[in-house]
Amino acid sequence: MPGSLADLVAGIHHGIDADEAMCWVARLTEWDRYQGSAGIAAAADFVAGEAERAGLVGVEVLSFPADGRTTWWTFTAPSSWTPRAAHLSVPGRPALVDYPAQPYTLAAHSAAAHTEAPLVRAQDDGWPPGAVVLVPSAARLDAKLHARIRHERAIGFCVSTGPDRQEGAGRLELPGGSALFGFSVVPGQMDVLHRAHSRGERARVVVDVDTTPARMPVVVARTPARDARLSPLSPLSPLSPLSPDACLITAHLCHPAPGANDNASGVAAALAAGRVLAARPLRRPVRFLWAPEFVGLAAYVHRLVEEGAGPLPTMAVDLDMVGQDQRRCGGPLIVERSPEYLPHFANALVEACVRALPAAARSYSGAVGCDVWAWRTTPFVGASDHAVLADRAIGCPSVQLGHWPDRFNHSGADTLDKVDPQELRRSAAIAASAAAVVATAGAPxxxxxxxxxxxxxxxxxxxxxxxxxxxxxxxxxxxxxxxxxxxxxxxxxxxxxxxxxxxxxxxxxxxxxxxxAAWDHVPVQRHGGPPLRRAWPGPFNLRALMGAVNESDRHWFTRRLAEDRGRFYASAMALAQSVDGVSGTADVVRTAQLDAGIRWEQGFGERFLAAMAGAGWVKEGEREGEGEGERSEGGKGN
Missing domain, CATH: 1.10.287 (Helix Hairpins)
Known part of the structure; x- marks a missing residue:
């Protein structure tokens, strides 16, 4: 890219206030930001106030149901649930688990409790009613064990989240409206519970939660209208209500405290990008959105698409886990490309903005910029909000910035000290620079x-x-x-x-x-078979599909997720998105492998597609556009 891009990126990078961004991260870590809780409502109000202070306009906290029933396509609203306090103790010792002082120890959507209960091990026979079950690992807490817990009338469980979580408990989730409680404990705490069990002691449990009906907040804002005073406006340029936003910058607002890198860092980076863009002359608006992950953005996009509330943006950048201290947490900055089925300049632009970041140091001769931080590009996965926008049903090119791996992710150890101010600054600068290019671009x-x-x-x-x-x-x-x-x-x-x-x-x-010409012979690959078409409404939702498949397929899904969650999720997303109404099964599988960059064992793709067909999510033998009357409505309580 010409020097003008380097100058733009350098100027925006210089304008990002890393100290202010870290203050935003620190404030957000104080709230438990469950999707339908008082904590996320407070965080949303805070973000809205800071967005206005940063110079953004049109700031609004949209309100959607948090009733566990309303749906937008296949995305179901969260249940209202605000945890207050929880304690778990055994005789002769202080509280073994003390929430919220020990973050992540209480499973999301745990039921209220105030009782003393016998301790039993998951492998024991003949549990007494009202027991607390000790589960050795999260992998053992499968559908079979859940069924036994219900059948034998246990009231809750404790799960060891593994030796890799010595610094903090790992995340546990129960379905909304659960009658059980759950505790996530580290191995040392589990050892204490096992000794208490061997002595025949009972555990004292207190879980205090508020399930008063709440609302799901979605914060929106945009840059102010200014006279760019640039070259003549292009056909995309007029600032009218029907003109698309140049770019949508998203960051999910949810997750339990502290959740510093995931995703207080993304929220803060979006605010920092908003501040620097609000001060620039832009030809087209840049919009910002902070919402509960997946479901919040689905509710917002549903309003745009199904209810005609406005046009989709030209492109989007999703900020999720963008502040990681790479040396402590273990992963580079990842630029996850928008999917292959949406050809667009967004991928090239975002990567160019990364390359244009000013180097922190120079080589010995000064000829080459040098940095100690790392970044990589990956194919589209769709494990964050950008999946909703980039889905074939929506068609908005969307790039994600994030970090992986992260050894502290989804644990109580995801604290402020794991966030690097300069990494946060770089991520905000990349998003803001890409948005600025689109917001000011004319013919040259x-x-x-x-x-x-x-x-x-x-x-x-x-x-x-x-x-x-x-x-x-x-x-x-x-x-x-x-x-x-x-x-x-x-x-x-x-x-x-x-x-x-x-x-x-x-x-x-x-x-x-x-x-x-480097290949001597390239075989022409032609695969027949009836075409597969989508039969589910809206963007793909793996969680909803798992609820729709039969029991055998659900067990297969669960087993593959336990083996390698990231690989299975990426494979599922690629297969679903390769169903285009034209290609048959063999072509869908081949395209999905190309797009995901993953090679599967023989029969994996066919097995997954067969499960989708069995659930009624994929139909065979109909061309795209047929059967449109079968499309179900979203946004209805059910």
């Missing part, structure tokens, strides 16, 4: 973006050259070339010169022709 900028997109595509294509041992490498090369050509077309609404776009497309065609 669109032409420069076309050149950037061509270089980005060329890098992807050359990475597929032999000796790439991927049997689908040649196919991927062709798909990358096609993606780049199609993505060039997304610059036309910004006034890009058609001649520039045509020349860049010709360059990609020529490069593809040259690189394809």
């Amino acid at each position: 900028e669109a032409d420069r973006l076309a050149h950037l997109l061509t270089r980005w595509t060329a890098r992807r294509m050359t990475a597929r050259l032999p000796p790439d041992d991927d049997p689908l490498a040649a196919t991927a090369l062709a798909r990358h070339a096609r993606y780049g050509r199609d993505a060039l077309d997304t610059l036309r609404p910004f006034g890009a010169d058609p001649g520039v776009l045509d020349r860049q497309a010709a360059l990609l065609d020529g490069l593809h022709h040259t690189l394809a």
